[in-house]
Amino acid sequence: MTSRRPIRRPTERAALAAAARSARPTPPVHTILADMVTAHRTGDQHGVNLCAHLAVRAAAPEVGE
Numbered sequence: 001m002t003s004r005r006p007i008r009r010p011t012e013r014a015a016l017a018a019a020a021r022s023a024r025p026t027p028p029v030h031t032i033l034a035d036m037v038t039a040h041r042t043g044d045q046h047g048v049n050l051c052a053h054l055a056v057r058a059a060a061p062e063v064g065e
Helices: 012-021 029-042 045-059
Strands: none
């Protein structure tokens, strides 16, 4: 007896709201920059981009608001 009702999945808005409820401390900026250098040396452009954005948020928290 299976039900044909659709399975409810969280939306992007619900996921962002859930993430906003929990405070996650950012790592120190020097650690983020070291990770960005490693990503650059390995040719990981996506990793460089993520580290750069995280470094800005860690240095100036009002940017992400």
